[in-house]
Amino acid sequence: MENGIAEKNAFVAKVIGILEHIMAHKELDIHIEPDTPLFDSRILDSVTFVEFITALEVELDVSVPDQKMSTQFFATPAHIGEHFGN
Amino acid sequence: MHAGFFERAAASPASIALDFGDRTFSYGDMRSLALSIAGAVEACGADGADSPWVGMLAGKRLHGYAAMLGILAARKGYMPLSCSAPGLRLADMIERSGTSLVFADEEGLRALPAMLAHTGRRLTVLVDVAEESAAVQVEALEEAWPSHVFRRVAPETMASESLSLEIHRDTPAYLLFTSGSTGRPKGVMVSHGNVRHFLDAIADRYAFTVADRFSQNFDFTFDLSVFDVFACLEVGGCICVPSGGDKVLPARYINRSRLTVWFSVPSAVTAMQAARQLKPGAFGGLRYSFFCGEALIVQAARVWQAAAPAGKLVNLYGPTEATVCCTEYAWSTEDRALADEQVVPIGNVFRGLHASVRDENGVAVAGEEIGELCIGGPQVALGYLDSPEENAKRFVEDASSGQRFYRTGDRAVFDARGCLRFVGRVDHQVKVRGYRIELGEVEQALRACSADANAVAVPWPPQAPHERLIAVCEAKVHDEREGQRLIGELRQRLPDYMLPDEVVFMERFPLNGNGKIDRRAVAQALVDRLSQPAG
Numbered sequence: 001m002e003n004g005i006a007e008k009n010a011f012v013a014k015v016i017g018i019l020e021h022i023m024a025h026k027e028l029d030i031h032i033e034p035d036t037p038l039f040d041s042r043i044l045d046s047v048t049f050v051e052f053i054t055a056l057e058v059e060l061d062v063s064v065p066d067q068k069m070s071t072q073f074f075a076t077p078a079h080i081g082e083h084f085g086n
Numbered sequence: 087m088h089a090g091f092f093e094r095a096a097a098s099p100a101s102i103a104l105d106f107g108d109r110t111f112s113y114g115d116m117r118s119l120a121l122s123i124a125g126a127v128e129a130c131g132a133d134g135a136d137s138p139w140v141g142m143l144a145g146k147r148l149h150g151y152a153a154m155l156g157i158l159a160a161r162k163g164y165m166p167l168s169c170s171a172p173g174l175r176l177a178d179m180i181e182r183s184g185t186s187l188v189f190a191d192e193e194g195l196r197a198l199p200a201m202l203a204h205t206g207r208r209l210t211v212l213v214d215v216a217e218e219s220a221a222v223q224v225e226a227l228e229e230a231w232p233s234h235v236f237r238r239v240a241p242e243t244m245a246s247e248s249l250s251l252e253i254h255r256d257t258p259a260y261l262l263f264t265s266g267s268t269g270r271p272k273g274v275m276v277s278h279g280n281v282r283h284f285l286d287a288i289a290d291r292y293a294f295t296v297a298d299r300f301s302q303n304f305d306f307t308f309d310l311s312v313f314d315v316f317a318c319l320e321v322g323g324c325i326c327v328p329s330g331g332d333k334v335l336p337a338r339y340i341n342r343s344r345l346t347v348w349f350s351v352p353s354a355v356t357a358m359q360a361a362r363q364l365k366p367g368a369f370g371g372l373r374y375s376f377f378c379g380e381a382l383i384v385q386a387a388r389v390w391q392a393a394a395p396a397g398k399l400v401n402l403y404g405p406t407e408a409t410v411c412c413t414e415y416a417w418s419t420e421d422r423a424l425a426d427e428q429v430v431p432i433g434n435v436f437r438g439l440h441a442s443v444r445d446e447n448g449v450a451v452a453g454e455e456i457g458e459l460c461i462g463g464p465q466v467a468l469g470y471l472d473s474p475e476e477n478a479k480r481f482v483e484d485a486s487s488g489q490r491f492y493r494t495g496d497r498a499v500f501d502a503r504g505c506l507r508f509v510g511r512v513d514h515q516v517k518v519r520g521y522r523i524e525l526g527e528v529e530q531a532l533r534a535c536s537a538d539a540n541a542v543a544v545p546w547p548p549q550a551p552h553e554r555l556i557a558v559c560e561a562k563v564h565d566e567r568e569g570q571r572l573i574g575e576l577r578q579r580l581p582d583y584m585l586p587d588e589v590v591f592m593e594r595f596p597l598n599g600n601g602k603i604d605r606r607a608v609a610q611a612l613v614d615r616l617s618q619p620a621g
Contacts, residue, residue: 027574039331046357047587049334053361069362070338071331 011060011085015077018055022048034078039071049074056084087259087281087312088158089251090320092117096246098322101296104148105326105343111148113322116155118242119148119214123156123189125243126212130187137185138258143167143176143194143201146302146327149214151315153189154306159249162187163258163275166306169193171581173200175271179263180205182273182472188212195223202231214239255279261471262309264406265523265584267514269530273471274309280409281312283464287436288317291414292374292400296322300347301340303328303354308521309406310378313349323347337363341371348372348394351379351520353551355386369394378402378411379520381508381550382430387417403432403508406522407480407492409465412439413506429550431507432498439463440489441506443498448482456509459498462491514605516545518552521583528576528584532557535575540595542608543586557586558608564591590615 016032023030023043030043038044044052056062062084073083091113094101099114127140140162144150157164165183167176180188180201189212190198198211215221215238224236259278263271288294300318302325304311318325332339336358340348348369355377358364372394377387382401391399399418404411415433424430435441440462442450451457462484469477480493497509514525525543532541540560545552557572569589576585596607 025570027570027577037330039329039334042330044331044334046334046354046361050357050360066362066365069335071329071335072338074335075331 008081008085012077012081014060015056015080018052018059019043019077022051022055032077034081035076037076038074044074056080060084087278087285087316088155089253090285090316091155092159092249092251094319094322101322102324103319104151105299105324106147107327107329107332107339107342113319116148116152117246119152120155120159121242121244121246121249122214122239123153123212124159124249126237126239127157127160127162127187127189128244130210130212130237137183137187139163139165139183139185139261141165141167141180141183141185141188142306143169143188143197144191144306145169145193146305147191147193149189149191149217150306151325153191154315156244157189158259159244161253161257163260165261167194167201168305168307168581169197171197171307172578173197173202174204174579175581176201177204179271179273180207180209183261186210192217192220192223195220195227198227199230202234208233208235210235210237212237212239253278255282256468258468260309260312262307262406265515265527267524267526269527271527272473272476274406275468275471276309276406276409277468280465280467281316283438284312284409284411284436285316285320287412287438287465288313289320290437292398294318294321294323294347294374298323298346298373299326299344300324301326301328301343301345301349303333303350309410310349312410313376318347335361335363337365337368340369344371345369346371346373347376348374348397349376349378352377352382352386353380353519353553355390356551356553359386359389364389364393366392367395370396372397375399376402378404379522380517380552382417383426383551384421384424384428384430385426387430388419388426391417391419401430401432403506404461404465405492405494405496407467408439408461408494409467412436412461412465413441415505429508431501431505433505435461435506436465439465440491442491443500443506444493448485454499454501456497456499458512459494459496459506459508460491461494462489466490466492510550516552517550518545518555519583523555523584528555528557528580528586531576531579531584532559532572532586534579535572540603542595542603542605544605544609544612546587546612548609548613554587555585556612557589558595558612559589559591560593560595561591562593 012034095113095117101113102110103113103116104111140157142153142164144153257278262274266272302314326343328339401415402411403413413432413435415431442460443457495512528543529541542558544556546554546556596604598604
């Protein structure tokens with residue numbers, strides 16, 4: 001159980017790492033927390049979202065099924081951890 | 087242009103006008119707030135009398151829509167200001183419009199200090215402190231900016247009986263700034279008569295009803311929002327406002343909001359495809375899908391039509407200077423004449439308008455020859471703000487008929503069917519993700535940020551529709567850090583949609599025969615470089 005939480009936290013940290021890397025590329029110095037709303041703070045837009053999904057699939061070996069391509073699964077890094085972290 | 091809304095609000099105040107997914111507002115709610123704002127604008131008569139415009143620093147929230155209607159009801163034109171635009175740019179718009187009156191909503195109040203820091207004008211800022219956090223914000227602002235006046239909007243200060251919906255057609259309705267080639271944005275002034283003609287043309291062609299639920303993808307600073315808002319409110323329909331997430335992943339928004347009318351730029355189709363949002367039959371409820379703002383590729387139209395099989399798909403075209411849009415082409419899967427890679431025609435001009443294709447001397451070309459598309463008739467805007475030279479160049483009179491027309495700068499041709507097709511531009515204006523951008527304006531900003539180094543902005547991919555903008559700067563070595571510094575500095579000067587996605591350095595720019603930078607050769611060099619394997 002403890003291990004499961006640690007793994008999930010590590011996954012969320014990696015998700016945040018990917019997002020901060022995408023932001024840095026746009027010369028935006030944005031600090032992201034596990035509960036940062038990713039859509040409302042304009043971190044994910046239609047361009048960065050596709051970059052993010054690609055990174056998620058390639059770097060974290062996550063596969064995102066079509067039926068999960070919907071906002072409620074990506075609202076915050078914590079949500080992403082919940083739905084895609086193993 | 088606002089009369090339709092007030093008539094609907096009087097007849098059925100309980101009908102829902104705005105749906106945010108988690109919250110709705112009725113026509114009555116919106117009318118009350120609009121009348122409050124109208125009253126406040128009128129009460130500032132002396133302050134605002136010097137200008138026909140009122141700035142609107144508000145987004146797609148109840149207060150933004152109500153401000154638009156309230157400003158119009160007070161017989162002023164609204165000037166939308168983007169809360170995310172650089173303060174310097176906003177201050178310049180205020181200065182040029184000559185107004186000293188601005189309405190700001192909660193988000194607008196947060197953006198206000200950056201604008202006030204650059205303005206020399208003493209402003210009156212209208213605020214509604216009934217908004218949750220606005221009251222606290224206003225007190226802090228009053229202390230920090232004592233030279234400006236903050237005036238609170240009071241409930242329904244304009245009595246509905248004193249609301250007069252008769253308005254002269256030349257009365258200014260809105261002022262929108264578009265990209266300008268010399269680095270200075272162009273302010274396009276549009277009248278009530280212009281919009282009235284547009285809305286009538288739309289009503290004439292499409293049978294919208296009170297049951298229709300409209301998408302609202304466009305920001306107020308983009309004139310296609312006039313369709314989203316006013317075409318909907320006139321028929322008593324409901325505006326369904328997407329959240330930040332809905333804009334990125336719209337499939338759920340379309341179905342959850344039970345949209346019947348969709349309107350977006352064609353690049354939204356590409357983005358939705360990339361985000362796996364387009365499944366055959368996914369949007370069975372859409373009655374109409376409209377696309378405007380850039381070239382619509384046949385393949386994109388096919389994919390969309392498959393996703394929304396029950397609806398009509400219409401390609402619209404028009405520059406801001408001819409009011410929202412002025413031509414239409416009803417696309418159909420049966421259109422066998424068009425191959426996949428082709429661009430959907432822009433079609434035929436709305437009834438009451440006149441389209442002609444002319445040569446550089448302003449003479450109409452014969453048959454299927456390419457020329458500059460010119461639009462005449464009641465949708466041709468009042469003109470540009472403070473730019474007599476640009477006005478003389480673009481808004482011209484026909485030598486024989488004396489009719490005023492607008493030279494669009496778009497190259498077009500009438501095909502054998504008499505249908506208009508878009509061919510390209512006569513100048514360096516481009517559309518990137520549907521946004522109209524003058525490459526000259528981006529280049530001017532690049533030079534200003536890089537000690538006057540030569541710079542060229544290249545839309546990417548080189549063939550339309552363009553998805554990105556790449557800045558190419560002349561420098562001996564490629565320096566990624568310098569590239570990022572440049573983008574950071576450009577952010578202070580340009581709105582987000584004009585920011586280059588990437589900066590590439592090139593040692594020496596190729597020149598053409600006249601010793602000028604050869605844009606085509608720069609773009610070609612970029613193709614060569616970017617197609618090389620990395621490493």
